[in-house]
């Protein structure tokens with residue numbers, strides 16, 4: 001029988017989970033005191049531990065370190081009272097198997113528990129995360145957001161930070177890609193090294209090349225001294241390649257070599273330079289589209305994509321919109337020496353309902369302007385620039401929703417192939433067309449959310465089971 005140890009300061013707060021686990025045939029032992037629990041872990045070596053972060057004496061990831069000291073292979077699932085950016089990152093970095101915030105989604109937690117037990121069977125024990133007790137918590141992290149979508153991102157940051165793997169961050173403009181790149185650096189062992197950023201879209205090709213790889217004296221007219229490139233200067237640290245979708249093919253080839261061999265030559269030089277630089281790249285373009293258009297190398301894409309992070313648009317982050325709004329109110333109160341206390345319920349509702357095509361950056365700009373304009377101490381709808389845009393937006397939405405407009409677009413697509421369809425699938429045209437339409441729709445939805453089925457089902461408005469069944473019917477995701 002598999003044994004599970006639960007460390008829970010307020011005994012009973014995980015009662016439902018405990019009962020479900022017992023019901024599924026696990027032996028569950030629950031402790032309120034971490035010292036007693038640790039003794040028990042030494043003696044009985046359970047198959048899995050579920051622990052809160054804030055315990056009687058131990059705070060933060062300390063409990064994780066203690067458990068990992070006893071046996072680094074025991075999977076540990078961390079539960080917290082409130083989801084918090086740094087806790088999620090720290091827990092994953094210290095080797096937690098997963099991280100959940102209360103109120104617990106029992107079903108999701110059970111799934112994680114069973115998956116962990118499955119993965120950590122004895123023969124797979126080597127795959128368990130190593131003990132990383134010596135890492136310091138990252139400083140200066142100002143990431144804000146508690147939505148489940150962002151929690152997944154923090155977990156990911158914690159998981160990847162400690163490795164040297166290249167990371168690709170994708171997301172619309174203003175979703176916080178640069179902030180995430182910083183968080184990866186700050187939470188890595190390279191945090192004392194440099195973090196250098198280059199915007200590949202903003203610099204002309206020849207300049208970008210010398211900016212990245214440096215040049216030797218005499219490499220071109222005006223090169224009077226040797227200059228180190230950013231790859232070299234960032235050695236021991238992190239190089240952030242922003243807007244990598246705009247990088248030219250010839251520079252892409254050189255970046256690929258840096259990724260593969262950590263080697264390159266300065267412009268006009270023969271000597272091979274080696275640099276220990278981690279690459280984090282970001283783009284708001286679809287690299288899949290760029291590859292189709294032949295402007296992005298497929299090998300570089302796969303090399304970068306080993307670890308990829310998709311930042312969701314702000315409108316998909318629910319209450320995070322208001323949380324971020326408060327965060328920016330504080331920030332600009334301080335910067336602009338103002339004393340705004342908050343916002344009216346109507347204003348909050350307006351922010352919550354807006355579409356935010358410019359994402360967090362647009363929200364930040366809106367709050368900044370509102371604070372500047374405000375004279376009453378409470379932000380109201382009129383203080384926000386989006387107040388006017390929203391009016392326009394609303395009328396546009398009505399137009400967008402005009403009946404039959406979508407159908408008219410589909411008709412345009414269908415018309416040229418309809419003749420062939422009618423001949424090839426006579427008597428089965430309906431089934432065939434609807435099926436392929438569905439296939440394309442699922443493919444697009446999955447692509448948009450980075451292949452995450454939970455998110456795709458939410459986006460489509462169908463249950464996860466339905467989505468899974470459909471995917472299976474089409475013969476797997478690769479056939480969409």
Ligand SMILES: Nc1ncnc2c1ncn2[C@@H]1O[C@H](COP(=O)(O)OP(=O)(O)OP(=O)(O)O)[C@@H](O)[C@H]1O
Nearest residue numbers: 142143144172173174175176177178179284360361
């Ligand atoms: N989760 C967050 N918490 C606090 N501030 C955030 C968050 N996400 C983004 N911001 C702020 O929003 C602004 C835009 O973020 P950032 O520059 O990282 O976006 P980006 O994805 O790189 O955008 P672009 O594609 O336009 O370069 C920044 O001022 C950043 O500090």
Ligand SMILES: [Mg+2]
Nearest residue numbers: 177178242282
């Ligand atoms: Mg950016």
